[in-house]
Amino acid sequence: MSRYPLLDSVAAPQQIHHFSLVQMEQLAQEVRDFIIASVSETGGHFSSNLGTVELTVGLMHHFDFLVDRIVWDVGHQAYPFKILTGRKDRFSTLRKHNGLSGFLKREESPYDHFGAGHASTSISAALGMAKARDLTGQDYACVAVIGDGSMTAGMAFEGLNQAGFLETRKFMVILNDNDMSINPNVGSLQGYLNQMISGQYYNRWRDRIEHAIKTIPVASVSRRLAKAAKWSEESFKRIAVPGLLFEDLGFRYIGPVNGHDVAAVLRALREAKERMAEGPVLLHVQTQKGHGYDPAVKDPLKWHGVTAFDRESGEIIKPAPDPAKPAPPSYTAVFGNTLTELARRDEKIVGITAAMLDGTGLNLFQKAHPARCFDVGIAEQHAVTFAAGLACQGLRPVAAIYSTFLQRGFDQVLHDVCLQNLPVTFAMDRGGIVGADGPTHHGLYDLAYLRCMPNLILMAPKDENELRRMLFTAIYSNRPAALRYPRGNALGVPLEDPVTALPIGKGELLREGRDLLLVAVGTLVASATALAERLAGEGLDCAVINARFIKPLDEQLIGQWARHTRAVVALEEGCAPGGFTGAIAEFLADQGIARPLLRCAVPDHIVHHGDHARLLDEEGLSPRALYDRVKAFAAELRP
Numbered sequence: 181m182s183r184y185p186l187l188d189s190v191a192a193p194q195q196i197h198h199f200s201l202v203q204m205e206q207l208a209q210e211v212r213d214f215i216i217a218s219v220s221e222t223g224g225h226f227s228s229n230l231g232t233v234e235l236t237v238g239l240m241h242h243f244d245f246l247v248d249r250i251v252w253d254v255g256h257q258a259y260p261f262k263i264l265t266g267r268k269d270r271f272s273t274l275r276k277h278n279g280l281s282g283f284l285k286r287e288e289s290p291y292d293h294f295g296a297g298h299a300s301t302s303i304s305a306a307l308g309m310a311k312a313r314d315l316t317g318q319d320y321a322c323v324a325v326i327g328d329g330s331m332t333a334g335m336a337f338e339g340l341n342q343a344g345f346l347e348t349r350k351f352m353v354i355l356n357d358n359d360m361s362i363n364p365n366v367g368s369l370q371g372y373l374n375q376m377i378s379g380q381y382y383n384r385w386r387d388r389i390e391h392a393i394k395t396i397p398v399a400s401v402s403r404r405l406a407k408a409a410k411w412s413e414e415s416f417k418r419i420a421v422p423g424l425l426f427e428d429l430g431f432r433y434i435g436p437v438n439g440h441d442v443a444a445v446l447r448a449l450r451e452a453k454e455r456m457a458e459g460p461v462l463l464h465v466q467t468q469k470g471h472g473y474d475p476a477v478k479d480p481l482k483w484h485g486v487t488a489f490d491r492e493s494g495e496i497i498k499p500a501p502d503p504a505k506p507a508p509p510s511y512t513a514v515f516g517n518t519l520t521e522l523a524r525r526d527e528k529i530v531g532i533t534a535a536m537l538d539g540t541g542l543n544l545f546q547k548a549h550p551a552r553c554f555d556v557g558i559a560e561q562h563a564v565t566f567a568a569g570l571a572c573q574g575l576r577p578v579a580a581i582y583s584t585f586l587q588r589g590f591d592q593v594l595h596d597v598c599l600q601n602l603p604v605t606f607a608m609d610r611g612g613i614v615g616a617d618g619p620t621h622h623g624l625y626d627l628a629y630l631r632c633m634p635n636l637i638l639m640a641p642k643d644e645n646e647l648r649r650m651l652f653t654a655i656y657s658n659r660p661a662a663l664r665y666p667r668g669n670a671l672g673v674p675l676e677d678p679v680t681a682l683p684i685g686k687g688e689l690l691r692e693g694r695d696l697l698l699v700a701v702g703t704l705v706a707s708a709t710a711l712a713e714r715l716a717g718e719g720l721d722c723a724v725i726n727a728r729f730i731k732p733l734d735e736q737l738i739g740q741w742a743r744h745t746r747a748v749v750a751l752e753e754g755c756a757p758g759g760f761t762g763a764i765a766e767f768l769a770d771q772g773i774a775r776p777l778l779r780c781a782v783p784d785h786i787v788h789h790g791d792h793a794r795l796l797d798e799e800g801l802s803p804r805a806l807y808d809r810v811k812a813f814a815a816e817l818r819p
């Protein structure tokens with residue numbers, strides 16, 4: 181017999197419209213059990229999904245999302261939705277190559293109305309859908325589900341601002357408030373939400389007061405009395421719930437409601453559905469990350485995203501350590517420790533993260549230098565300009581932002597930092613292909629989008645020792661500077677102590693040769709070196725340069741060896757259009773160095789999700805693929 185009898189009987193989500201309360205409670209329990217069992221085998225985002233189970237069941241009861249539109253912010257909390265919209269049987273393929281995405285994807289299901297992965301886009305997208313509906317005379321409800329962390333972004337408020345102003349009907353924002361981002365949520369907004377939770381008695385009284393005011397016979401109400409009644413309501417509101425922000429923005433605020441009480445969720449959604457006919461609604465749902473699985477409730481940060489685990493003990497399954505070969509540290513840890521160490525000697529160093537304290541390794545820095553560490557929330561744009569302000573006053577800010585999330589701050593990097601030549605360091609973790617998170621999270625575009633920035637120094641280390649040196653170089657360059665490094669473990673090379681600066685704009689000749697020049701940056705330097713050794717055994721003599729700097733490029737060194745060899749191979753784990761290999765192509769053309777060029781980079785297409793090594797191979801960047809490509813390229817060269 182199935183462990184999930186009711187869930188397995190749901191052939192289409194529309195069946196849930198007819199479920200009783202008892203059935204929905206059972207369904208919620210089965211969905212939760214299924215998530216725990218399934219993610220314990222595949223890994224994936226976990227604690228956020230255990231928080232949205234009852235809310236999702238309630239939404240499926242009240243709406244038909246083949247007709248109505250729902251936009252899940254980020255999408256990392258939408259596993260219950262995916263399971264209930266026909267994807268349960270494919271859940272074992274989650275985040276695997278050719279398997280289900282960990283987020284929502286329009287091409288994956290007709291229920292996925294909007295794709296995401298980055299935070300705080302849901303309100304804008306759902307509002308666009310609502311306005312398209314109004315303009316085209318269609319009829320469907322639009323729902324955005326956004327977490328308290330994602331609500332800290334300016335973009336979320338840009339959406340609220342417009343939605344309230346337009347008095348958008350059949351439009352609802354559900355604020356899924358679990359008092360957590362990945363790390364504990366930060367900022368005064370969270371304090372405000374907590375205040376709303378403690379001030380909820382107002383909402384119980386509001387309807388009665390409003391009713392009383394409305395039932396005063398109109399004929400008997402003088403204009404002054406009506407005004408006074410309205411004034412009393414407003415005053416009462418403000419005393420009971422100071423600053424009803426969402427109401428003031430034009431939303432009907434409902435809540436807070438206990439997001440794990442199915443009956444309460446259903447009641448609140450029913451009310452919200454009615455109110456939506458009049459104008460925009462904000463439904464405030466209080467949930468708990470990890471709900472129903474004790475280890476995750478106790479440590480929601482650790483359980484935000486996990487690898488496979490033992491469901492009984494809550495132990496994360498890790499490969500047994502090899503005592504003969506200890507695992508190297510992650511690039512993230514090397515960054516966090518180096519920054520902490522440098523900051524011990526220099527009190528001008530400050531660290532900034534946009535809601536990725538542990539992810540970026542800045543938690544290590546925070547422990548040692550709490551007053552100099554700023555988590556600004558999911559607000560990359562603000563983080564960059566905030567760093568610019570700190571730099572203006574003589575501090576040395578280091579903004580640690582994943583490569584993919586710094587895309588949000590493009591204009592701020594240009595307008596606020598580079599044009600003013602301010603000494604801000606950007607430490608971009610997760611450069612290159614990240615693996616299971618997929619297209620929204622690959623850090624493939626950074627070298628291209630930063631290479632055009634005036635004044636900026638742009639670097640990528642070949643190993644963790646070079647990362648340390650690049651960080652040091654960046655901080656003391658007195659210019660805007662950025663370094664990008666990959667997710668995962670470093671190479672295990674010894675770390676020089678004390679750390680020293682690199683000469684700016686100087687590459688490193690790793691091998692001399694006369695046939696080909698292999699010029700690489702970042703993760704592909706090790707591959708280029710190994711490839712040159714292999715090819716040497718086959719009679720092909722390759723010079724290898726570790727470029728270190730994408731900008732300024734070491735034109736002297738690269739030019740010299742390009743002229744000395746017959747052809748050039750440029751390598752990077754980044755996008756080909758505009759990236760490092762593009763810089764090499766431009767340089768050769770500009771200098772009139774007429775050498776055939778093979779560009780080994782990610783072509784102009786989307787890289788899907790899956791295992792890093794496999795994706796790298798598909799992009800022609802694995803050691804095997806590079807060998808084949810370079811051999812074929814060399815074979816085409818004139819003798």
Ligand SMILES: Cc1ncc(C[n+]2csc(CCOP(=O)(O)OP(=O)(O)O)c2C)c(N)n1
Pocket residue numbers: 228231254256257297298299326327328329330331358360361362469534535536558560585588
């Ligand atoms: C622009 C952007 N910055 C950072 C992230 C990384 N990130 C993913 S989920 C998350 C926390 C979101 O918190 P919340 O919206 O409250 O959702 P919860 O996990 O609490 O359910 C963060 C910071 C992101 N996805 N997008």
Ligand SMILES: CC(=O)[C@@H](O)[C@H](O)COP(=O)(O)O
Pocket residue numbers: 254256297362484485539610614617667
């Ligand atoms: C949803 C999201 O954006 C994060 O949770 C992301 O998945 C974290 O990725 P890392 O595991 O690389 O920190």
Ligand SMILES: [Mg+2]
Pocket residue numbers: 327328329330356357358359360361365
């Ligand atoms: Mg949250």
